[in-house]
Amino acid sequence: MSIELNNPSNPESVLSVRTQNSVLADLRDRIAGAVYGPGEPGYDAARSGFNLLADHRPAVIAVPANPFDVVEAVRFAVDEDLRVAVLATGHGPGAAADGALLINTSHLDSVSVDPVNRTATVAAGVKWGPVLEASAAHGLAPLLGSSTDVGAVGYTLGGGFGWLGRHYGLASDAVRSFDLVTPAGEALKVSADAHPDVFWALKGGGAGSLGVVTSMEIDLFPVATVYAGNLFYPASDAAAVLRRFREWAPAQSDELTSAVTLMNFPPLDIVPEPLRGQSFVMFRGCWSGDIDAGKDVVDEWRRWKTPEIDMWGELPFAAADAISMDPTDPMPAMVTTEWCNDIADGAIDVITSNVLPRPGAMPLILFAEFRHAGGAIAAHAAEAVNDRGRCDEFLLEMGAIVPDPHVGLAVESALRLTRRALEPYVTGAAYLNFTEFEERADRSASAFSEIHRQKIAAIKTDLDPQNRFCHGTVLS
Numbered sequence: 001m002s003i004e005l006n007n008p009s010n011p012e013s014v015l016s017v018r019t020q021n022s023v024l025a026d027l028r029d030r031i032a033g034a035v036y037g038p039g040e041p042g043y044d045a046a047r048s049g050f051n052l053l054a055d056h057r058p059a060v061i062a063v064p065a066n067p068f069d070v071v072e073a074v075r076f077a078v079d080e081d082l083r084v085a086v087l088a089t090g091h092g093p094g095a096a097a098d099g100a101l102l103i104n105t106s107h108l109d110s111v112s113v114d115p116v117n118r119t120a121t122v123a124a125g126v127k128w129g130p131v132l133e134a135s136a137a138h139g140l141a142p143l144l145g146s147s148t149d150v151g152a153v154g155y156t157l158g159g160g161f162g163w164l165g166r167h168y169g170l171a172s173d174a175v176r177s178f179d180l181v182t183p184a185g186e187a188l189k190v191s192a193d194a195h196p197d198v199f200w201a202l203k204g205g206g207a208g209s210l211g212v213v214t215s216m217e218i219d220l221f222p223v224a225t226v227y228a229g230n231l232f233y234p235a236s237d238a239a240a241v242l243r244r245f246r247e248w249a250p251a252q253s254d255e256l257t258s259a260v261t262l263m264n265f266p267p268l269d270i271v272p273e274p275l276r277g278q279s280f281v282m283f284r285g286c287w288s289g290d291i292d293a294g295k296d297v298v299d300e301w302r303r304w305k306t307p308e309i310d311m312w313g314e315l316p317f318a319a320a321d322a323i324s325m326d327p328t329d330p331m332p333a334m335v336t337t338e339w340c341n342d343i344a345d346g347a348i349d350v351i352t353s354n355v356l357p358r359p360g361a362m363p364l365i366l367f368a369e370f371r372h373a374g375g376a377i378a379a380h381a382a383e384a385v386n387d388r389g390r391c392d393e394f395l396l397e398m399g400a401i402v403p404d405p406h407v408g409l410a411v412e413s414a415l416r417l418t419r420r421a422l423e424p425y426v427t428g429a430a431y432l433n434f435t436e437f438e439e440r441a442d443r444s445a446s447a448f449s450e451i452h453r454q455k456i457a458a459i460k461t462d463l464d465p466q467n468r469f470c471h472g473t474v475l476s
């Protein structure tokens with residue numbers, strides 16, 4: 001069949017051609033899972049995820065029921081000359097999948113834990129919640145991030161910086177192997193021993209660009225109980241808290257991963273009463289060593305200044321969602337990011353003036369969080385593919401909600417202008433997991449040193465000469 005499907009400049013014509021029943025029937029014959037064309041019941045649900053700003057208009061959606069379906073779906077894309085995009089949970093959308101084959105992995109939901117070898121095998125559609133739960137039953141923990149609602153595989157392909165990061169590294173460091181369906185539709189097991197270059201590229205560089213990962217085997221760590229939580233200080237203390245944090249954090253043990261977060265809690269029912277509609281600066285984190293020693297560390301903050309609310313305490317790591325209190329309901333969200341080696345006075349001025357409320361005006365930016373990195377995150381940076389996107393001391397994430405499409409441009413420009421004002425104080429490298437949409441494509445290269453960029457670009461050309469997987473990290 002010769003239909004011009006691979007023309008992103010004209011998605012509408014692609015869509016109209018794609019609705020041809022015979023083409024959809026062909027894919028339906030080839031896979032056990034579901035197939036949806038535009039306008040069919042199920043199409044809208046299968047193209048949507050957590051971030052409601054993503055508006056993918058794929059020519060066809062495949063929802064594989066098993067890894068063989070993924071192989072067949074990718075081969076179908078090759079036969080039909082379709083671009084391919086991958087969607088797991090929609091927490092980190094890349095460029096819109098208009099006119100492409102969208103592979104929705106959410107039904108690949110198996111997870112198993114091997115407590116003897118301290119590993120988990122996690123399928124492409126699994127969120128961190130089930131991995132954490134299955135691991136915690138054996139006193140073990142995966143290297144998840146701030147939310148159990150995020151997809152384990154997508155998070156790991158972009159690096160994966162969580163509350164055990166300084167102790168054990170990024171999630172991508174803990175991968176033993178990936179099961180990959182290449183852009184040619186070939187199923188490969190990749191590991192340090194088999195296809196080591198592809199394995200290296202996937203560990204922090206290859207979300208959505210080098211094929212579909214159907215499953216990964218990861219290391220688990222002996223973490224059952226932690227000392228973790230938040231100290232809430234008045235928003236007016238933000239500059240003082242950030243200045244203290246930048247001096248204090250680099251001297252701490254790798255058993256502590258901590259952050260300072262400026263947050264404007266929205267006036268919504270899902271926000272607990274004492275926080276609703278209020279702004280705070282929080283010192284937050286997770287100590288994964290001896291509990292009493294962790295309490296001593298946090299007592300230094302309590303002695304420095306008594307917080308308005310003190311929520312640090314002993315916590316089962318299975319309840320780690322309580323640290324960041326991230327939302328789980330789908331929402332229209334924007335994020336951006338920067339790395340810095342120090343939190344300069346100038347950066348503190350930019351952040352406080354753009355994120356703290358002023359009389360009569362709530363800022364468009366919802367939060368800014370400086371995470372303390374270093375530790376095992378920086379220690380493993382040199383050999384990692386995303387070496388520039390993990391080697392510095394502090395990682396800044398800023399985020400906003402777009403409650404109404406009319407303010408979308410204003411929110412976007414508030415984030416962009418704040419980033420521009422920060423330029424003198426940051427390295428310019430991106431942390432890929434905290435980039436989305438076109439920004440991910442524009443800034444992908446900044447996560448890699450030039451030598452690593454050239455190496456991953458060669459791996460990409462070799463695996464995907466047609467650039468069929470062009471909706472994720474840009475590797476050219």
Ligand SMILES: Cc1cc2nc3c(=O)[nH]c(=O)nc-3n(C[C@H](O)[C@H](O)[C@H](O)COP(=O)(O)OP(=O)(O)OC[C@H]3O[C@@H](n4cnc5c(N)ncnc54)[C@H](O)[C@@H]3O)c2cc1C
Nearest residue numbers: 086088089090091092145146151154155160161207208213
């Ligand atoms: C509330 C929230 C909290 C977060 N907390 C953290 C955090 O603490 N630390 C951190 O590092 N990041 C964090 N993130 C960012 C998150 O890790 C990224 O957005 C990540 O890309 C999400 O992966 P996903 O599969 O859930 O999302 P999706 O949007 O479904 O996928 C994200 C990207 O990964 C690709 N992808 C997904 N699955 C596969 C696969 N099987 N094969 C190939 N490519 C695939 C997709 O093509 C897409 O480009 C957070 C995001 C949110 C919204």
